[in-house]
Structure formats: structure tokens, C-alpha cells
Amino acid sequence: xxxxxxxxxxxxxxxxxxxxxxxxxxxxxxxxxxxxxxxxxxxxxxxxxxxxxxxxxxxxxxxxxxxxxxxxxxxxxxxxxxxxxxxxxxxxxxxxxxxxxxxxxxxxxxxxxxxxxxxxxxxxx
Numbered sequence: 001x002x003x004x005x006x007x008x009x010x011x012x013x014x015x016x017x018x019x020x021x022x023x024x025x026x027x028x029x030x031x032x033x034x035x036x037x038x039x040x041x042x043x044x045x046x047x048x049x050x051x052x053x054x055x056x057x058x059x060x061x062x063x064x065x066x067x068x069x070x071x072x073x074x075x076x077x078x079x080x081x082x083x084x085x086x087x088x089x090x091x092x093x094x095x096x097x098x099x100x101x102x103x104x105x106x107x108x109x110x111x112x113x114x115x116x117x118x119x120x121x122x123x124x125x
């Protein structure tokens with residue numbers, strides 16, 4: 001199987017609001033919208049939206065055994081593992097096992113992320 005495809009559409013348009021889903025445990029703070037996925041490999045491209053005041057400190061940092069890429073589309077996001085504010089235009093290509101987060105955002109932030117679970121070990125932590 002391969003990643004899902006779609007023709008042009010605007011995931012940020014108001015009429016697409018119903019597609020956004022709250023991340024479990026972060027209801028009212030962080031949402032995701034899956035843009036493309038491959039159910040066979042777990043590869044996913046999504047938008048993650050941190051609402052103003054979002055804070056994932058209760059979950060601590062995170063590392064997983066696969067690479068991922070992130071791009072900050074808009075807003076600001078603090079990454080506790082690195083002690084830096086990420087702003088619009090910041091990009092990272094994370095290797096397997098790299099600790100990132102916890103995250104917090106004062107003004108809100110929109111992140112594009114692509115995960116590649118098939119390129120790492122078993123499961124995620």
C-alpha cells in the first residue's frame with residue numbers, strides 16, 4: 001500500500017474545521033489533522049496545532065525509534081529538551097531516539113510533521 005493522496009484543498013479553511021482531532025490527553029490544547037498516511041507502514045504527514053497556552057509538560061519529553069521531520073509553519077513553540085523557542089521557518093530532521101519536548105506555546109503554533117515509523121525499530125516510546 002502507499003500513502004493516501006488528494007487533490008488540492010486548504011486544510012486551514014474554516015470549512016475544514018471538522019477534520020481536526022484533539023490529541024488524547026491534550027484536549028483543548030493540541031489538535032492534529034492528518035494530511036496523508038500509509039496504514040501499512042505507519043508513515044504519516046500531518047499538521048499539529050498548539051493552541052495559545054498549550055503545555056505538554058505533564059507528558060515530559062518524547063523520543064521514538066524512527067526519524068521524523070518538522071517545520072514550524074506559524075507561531076512559536078518552546079522545546080524543553082533543547083531549551084529554545086522555535087519560530088516560523090524553523091525546521092528539524094530528527095534522527096531515531098532524539099529527545100524532544102515537552103512543548104509549550106504562549107501564542108499558539110502550527111507545525112507540519114512527517115513521521116517514518118518503517119525506518120526505525122519496533123514501536124514508539
